[in-house]
Amino acid sequence: MSIDAPRGRSASVIGSLAENSSLRSRVTDVLRQAMVAGELEPGRIYSAPTLAERLGVSATPVREAMMELAQEGLVEPLRHRGYRVVEVGDVVLDEIIELRSLIEVPTVGRVARIATSEQVALLRPLADRLNATAAAGELQEFIATDTDFHLRLLAIAGNGRLVEEIRRLRGMSRLSALRRLYEEDRLGATAQEHHDLLDLIEAREVSGAEELMRRHLGHVRGVWAGREEV
Template sequence: MADRRSSAPSAAPDLPALGGRRSSYRERVADALRAALIAGELRPGEVYSAPTLAARFGVSATPVREAMLDLAKEGLVDTVPNKGFRVTEVSEKQLDEYTHIRSLIEIPTVVRLATTADPVSLEALRPAAREIVTAAAEGDLIAYVEADIRFHLGLLALAGNSHLVEVVGDLRKRSRLYGLDALVRAGRLEASAREHLELLDALLERDERAVHAVMTRHLGHVRGLWAAP
């Protein structure tokens, strides 16, 4: 596989699906487009046509157009009549709102897991937490986001509420795609990455106070990094 940090995006069929999803070719194309957004290859505010993106990714225009419509439903792009799709620009206010909603959902849910989650299930998340740290150190944004999604949504899934996982997953897609490339260049992503291991250790120690502190710091830390990349 080609280096996923390179400026030229890989063909969609060769890119791994974010979050482990591979259920359809259309979804794999959408995942490839998300990967290009994460790596900064598709820029906020820019307009891209389906044929141009199809040529760039080495696929036909139809799955690209369908995938972009999926991304439009997620709020990642806007349709521009007769031109294509504009990558959505996210304001500081929107990022603040996303972070606030995530804190209202994720912090109490994860704190409860300190007393309810099976230690074996928690320990099973450690490989993903380590992958996050490794990807951050290597500046591999696609691998970082893949592992980050697996860890956080896998952790929330232990609460047994699939709708909660779906809501948080949507919020993460709307926010986590922005600013990561700048954070890597500034060498500031590893500190946030290491917090995943710290959180896991606190959960395994059944320390609710420590879990609350790490989760609060993690969300605030990430928002702070977005604000000043």
């Protein structure tokens, strides 16, 4: 079973990793990003050799990555068949976003109270990169940069366990509509919210930063996942 490259201008989430260091970690990250973006489709079964061929690596790091993703609840190992991508239904997605809101909204408020100008400045290039990747339809880079941005932002609050929990919850999301949003020229608007959020944090607008973070998470629950927002 192969992974078909997407049509149009946008790049595939799955790309060659043959020259990457820390191979298992990179394979895990890219497969997780492919699941979040919906390129590895929920309910479908993928074999390690097929994925390895697509990635340009051996089957061993793919199997190791899939076992790690199975521990996270993202795939289900099937004996002698491969790995089934776990479907995330509406109820589960709502629960994930509720948890993320309970954690991320007040944490962003705390960051708005304590962040230095230097810390905010370090995040600006990531926000720039999000605008660029959204405009180019580079979904692999968009998802990776979006994750990096939010985890670095939350890390300013100083709680490493909180950051790791959000990393896990983000991996369980399914942003199946990102490619459609790019094709409809709507992805850039949500990408720009990262700069807006930094502006609010730099101005120490705590309530404004919290409200924007709440609205931003609404995109994940709604339009990014191909659903109406509430």
